[in-house]
Amino acid sequence: xxxxxxxxxxxALSVTMPSILLLGLGWFLRRSGQVDGPFCDQASKLVFRxxxxxxxxxxxxxNDTDYGSQLALIGAGALASLLLFFGAEAVAAxxxxxxxxxxxxxxxxxxxxxxxxxxAFVSSAYGQAGVAAGAVYGGSMTLLYNVLAVLTLSRAQGGxxxxxxxxxxxxxxxxxxILGILAALAARAIALPVPTLLQQTGHYLAVIALPLALxxxxxxxxxxxLFKVSDISLWSSLGRLIVSPLLAVLVGWxxxxxxxxxxxxxxxxxxxxxxxxxxxxxxxxxxDVAAANIVGLTTVGAMPxxxxxxxxxxxxxxx
Numbered sequence: 001x002x003x004x005x006x007x008x009x010x011x012a013l014s015v016t017m018p019s020i021l022l023l024g025l026g027w028f029l030r031r032s033g034q035v036d037g038p039f040c041d042q043a044s045k046l047v048f049r050x051x052x053x054x055x056x057x058x059x060x061x062x063n064d065t066d067y068g069s070q071l072a073l074i075g076a077g078a079l080a081s082l083l084l085f086f087g088a089e090a091v092a093a094x095x096x097x098x099x100x101x102x103x104x105x106x107x108x109x110x111x112x113x114x115x116x117x118x119x120a121f122v123s124s125a126y127g128q129a130g131v132a133a134g135a136v137y138g139g140s141m142t143l144l145y146n147v148l149a150v151l152t153l154s155r156a157q158g159g160x161x162x163x164x165x166x167x168x169x170x171x172x173x174x175x176x177x178i179l180g181i182l183a184a185l186a187a188r189a190i191a192l193p194v195p196t197l198l199q200q201t202g203h204y205l206a207v208i209a210l211p212l213a214l215x216x217x218x219x220x221x222x223x224x225x226l227f228k229v230s231d232i233s234l235w236s237s238l239g240r241l242i243v244s245p246l247l248a249v250l251v252g253w254x255x256x257x258x259x260x261x262x263x264x265x266x267x268x269x270x271x272x273x274x275x276x277x278x279x280x281x282x283x284x285x286x287x288d289v290a291a292a293n294i295v296g297l298t299t300v301g302a303m304p305x306x307x308x309x310x311x312x313x314x315x316x317x318x319x
Contacts, residue, residue, distance in 0.1 A: 019117070019272075019299045022211055026218020040216045044282045047216070051209035052276055053180030054202045056142060059115050060184035061194065063135035070136040076255040076265055077141050080248045084110035085148050088239060100287045101232050103153035107277050108236030108294040111145045112244065114138035116210060118271035121306060125267065125319075126260050134264050139181065141268070146177045149277065153284040177276060213275035217292040220278070233293035237273075240294070241301045245270040245309055249318075263310075263319035270306040272298035 029035045088109035092102040112118055115138040122134035187194065194202075248269035252262045273294050281291035313319045 019210075019214055019275075022214035023218035023221060023296050023299065026215035027221050028218075029215070030219035035215075035219055040219050041282070043212055043216050044279050044288075047209055047213045048276075048279045048283045049176050051205050051212065052279065053176045054205035055209040056115070056139075056177060056180040057184040057187075058199070058202050058206055059135070060139040060181060061187055063139070070133055070140075072255055072257060073133065073137055073261050073265060074140045076251050076257055077137055077248075077268065078144055079255075080244075080251040080265075080269060081110050081141060081144060081148070083247060083251070084239070084244055085152075088236075089152065096232060098287070100285070101290060103149075103284075104277075104281050104287045104290045104294070105232045105236045106152045107149050107281070108233070108273050108291070108298070109239035109244065111149065111274055111277050112141070112240070112269055112271040113274040114141050114145075114268045114271060116274075117302065118268040121267040121271065121310075122264050125263055125310070130260060130264060133260065134268065137264060137268060139184075143178065143181045145274070146175060146181070146276075146280075149280050150175055150178075150284075153280060153286050177280075210275055213279050214295070216282075217275060217278040217295045220289055220292040221296050231290070231293070232287075233290045233297060236290075236294050237297035237301065240273055240298050241270070241305045245305065249313070259319060263313070266309060266313060266319065267306060270302060270309055272302040 026035075030040075085106065088106040089102075092105050096102050096105055114134075119131065119134045119138055122130040126133075186192075245266055248265050249262070252265045257265060275295055278288060278291040278295050280286075282288040310319070
């Protein structure tokens with residue numbers, strides 16, 4: 001690695017603190033009456049339908065990397081994510097009665113903020129080479145995460161625990177985030193040139209995605225529930241912050257990953273829940289308050305967990 005433990009910890013703080021401050025700003029704006037529920041509803045729709053797809057499209061489109069060279073890393077990440085997904089689904093079926101809570105709990109466990117926080121961790125540790133490999137991994141996992149999110153959140157719209165195949169396929173086919181990722185992959189595959197004017201417009205849309213999503217999440221944040229041990233937000237956050245990175249190391253070891261590849265897998269899986277998880281929960285009728293709390297808890301908790309994990313793995317000579 002190119003940095004020691006303290007460098008990684010300081011960089012992790014510089015990455016996570018802006019998100020924490022934006023969450024705090026949203027909480028303050030809502031409590032001081034400067035924004036309200038209808039504003040958050042409309043802003044969330046804007047992010048979900050336009051800003052996030054633009055961010056995903058141009059993040060993938062602008063990265064000139066070879067997807068084929070990262071198959072082992074992508075495979076390990078996919079397996080770890082699927083294990084988390086199905087494990088969380090089993091826990092939700094056993095312990096969580098409210099249909100609006102099930103998908104939020106599951107999404108909080110498996111879904112990491114790979115393209116922003118995770119990629120920033122990787123950049124600090126491995127420089128440009130890490131960014132290239134991390135972008136390949138992040139783009140692949142983002143597509144998987146969004147498909148899984150539609151699968152687990154769709155039940156909230158139907159009012160029952162069962163997933164209807166037609167509704168599920170429709171949600172996947174029309175999901176703006178998935179469409180943005182697929183469009184980027186297709187554009188790269190055929191070397192489609194994007195005019196400068198559209199790139200600039202897309203950039204303007206993309207840069208507001210994370211800040212606006214985090215402000216809306218902060219405005220919906222229920223601070224009291226952060227301290228309730230029985231709340232699904234806390235248990236889902238523990239799955240994201242503790243179970244996810246530990247499982248990532250185990251799966252990476254089974255896949256024979258080492259050095260930078262294992263480091264990328266760990267850092268991506270130790271990232272907080274993506275802000276898009278709140279946006280999708282809001283848009284699909286799930287428990288958006290719990291989703292916002294999970295974003296807040298994991299954003300606060302990811303920095304020390306990631307820093308400690310990096311230090312331990314480095315001292316063991318694994319990364």
